[in-house]
Amino acid sequence: MRTVHFALAATAAVGLAACSTTGPANKLLTLDGNPPLVIAHRGASGYLPEQTLEAYARAIELGADVIEMDLVSTKDGVLIARHDPNLAISTDVAKHPRFASRKKTIKVDGETQTGWFSNDFTLAEIKTLGGISTDAERPQEFNGKFKIPTFQEIIDFAKAKSKETGRTIAIYPETKNPTYFRDLGLPMEDKVIAAINAAGWNSKTAPIYVQSFEPGSLKYMKAKGLNTRLIQLIDGDGIDMKTGAMTYAVPVDRPYEWTKAGDKRNFDVMVTPAGLAEIKTYADGIGPWKRYIVSIKGSIGSDGKPLDVNKDGKINDADATSVSPTTLVADAHKAGLFVHPFTFRNESRRLAADYNKDGRNEYAVYYKLGVDGVFTDFTDTAIAARADYLKGLGR
Template sequence: MTASTDRALTLRRRTALWVLGTTAALAAAGCAAPSQPIALPTLDGRPPLVVAHRGASGYLPEETLEAYTRAIELGADVIEMDLLSTKDGVLVTRHDPNLAISTDVAKHPEFASRKKTMQVDGETQTGWFVQDFTLAELRTLGAISTDAERPQQFNGRFKVPTFQEVVDLAKAKSRETGRTIAIYPETKNPTWFRDLGLPLEEKLIAILEAAGWNSKTAPVYVQSFEPGSLKTMKAKGLKTKLIQLIDGDGIDMRTGAMTYAVPVDRPYEWTKAGDKRNFDVMVTPAGLAEIATYADGIGPWKRYIVSVKGMIGPDGKPVDINADGKINDADATSATPTTLVADAHRAGLFVHPFTFRNESRRLARDYQGDAKNEYIAFYRLGVDGVFADFTDTALAARAAWLKETGR
């Protein structure tokens, strides 16, 4: 791409963003949508994807076949899963190696002796760990909700699936519905698993090869927080779209600045190598240029795009505005958006921020308790997809936003 072409593309994107803002203002004033559709500010000009984060995790225990099926029924474009390895080397879909977080393992006396304390990516944890269980043993456990505010009546009813079973489900549902259901697997804790003698990458590639899904046009997005895992898979022949995830620990309510703490301060491979940089180096122009050498997109925590700031009291501490005894997003307001989406697009990278949720404690005050308002704010900024726990809310917001653009 020439410099003049790049400038022209940048100008068109900026114009599209301005027009979107103008359209939104007109819509807010009760005016009709434009008679002609206006250009969308996404990298490819298409509507943003709705990625069902761990399935329909807002409604059912996450990363189960039932949660993925429900997300597809709700209309998800993509289903997302984290990959871990069992003791016998089978890839399964769980977010945390510590099974105490998302299964009823604590209720199984036959496994009581396996409870232990160990470090996962530098964080000390106590519980039962997936690498100590064969697939057959894991099948005896039931998945549970990881959020107390979400439905609990399904706890223990659904099992932990293998990655192969989720691939098979996506293919079957694609045939059944007549629409392509993409998958979005993550190599979770890849360095940690490699150190245990249970590497994830080769098994992931083998399953995608067998599925006929090892190509750039396949309905597959492979993600990781560790650049080395993505580079390893690319070197070993993985040809799918690759996404660099970018994390952070929290937000300083006084300033809106990102905070960092183990294990989400930096890729664990950097920690092992003595590299003291944090994830924030990835969102600089130089960091994005580096990512573009091995990946197709980024998956940043949404606070890299729109942060939040709280009200600070006379004592210098954030104010608990809603008086619920906790300081969280509900006590904060959205900050001015950063240029990350535009910067990533200039580097040729698509942007899929995570994670959008419906609970009021997770919504800044300016969204007025309605998660659709947060989605629309990000859609207007040009994100290419969103990781959503509530697929239906993300889709409803997308439909409303597309209507703003004349679609």
């Protein structure tokens, strides 16, 4: 998933409002009637540098049903697990003097970025780098210690862990910035399909979900014979604290392929009944930013600006409260689509005030609304909240 700008963009809480929409007291409202999946977003990224085998191993130890990764391409066309083409964000590349001359400023999906980019590095060079934490509030002592895995290495790892644990560990790859890489002559879709075929996973029942923010990437893979479950991701930039409305800005305003084609619509068209019906023609589920399901609103001062309610010197989700949920989960289910919202995190700055600084309270709201899975940086919290939820249903 893309990293949403923290200025008013993270979690929501509607405990009481949600309860009225949950139907029979002991009924699961998921599309298939099964408990919601816990999807380890980039691994146990709340604890270890993201998208490393060590982070995935930790997530599995904590009970994750699925491990999630973003795929970008190296210069020599190998798919690796990184959230961004810009290696400065999640690796220690800046500490490698031999690569200093490769630092540059370019545009990625319309956003100007400065750093080092995966498409300028061979796999052998990538393997000399280490992953780092992308959040200053999270542990930093593991920075640089764990290497960047390839897509194939993750497939092999998931298979080995499934055998070792006796439970099926699914994977959830994303074609990241597919238009960017295609324009560089490094398209990734055929390689994703080839790897899935080689793994014996090209079916709806295989332990894999394939996701993208760009519909064209999903449609291409489907047309080329990919039969796995496909997920359309739906993004946004932030929340207007005065109104609770979604805001949009480059690069998370719309699929970049739309921008390139001159299509001015934003991601919000995807959550309408017509948008969901369109998605159903090529995908099996949606992965919306969770604010499309439960938004937040802040307190506004006489100057028209959001108030720093908790007086910590910053305006963020902790200064806001949740509003009543939308009908998106029910609408998607009606269209035959499952719903996997992102991203759930434990940091207090990302939790609306009505969650009382406890992420379990946020999960409870979404579980009651019938989401089919959650993307989380903290697998253990999601698992604990799910256990509480199921216990409350007598399951």
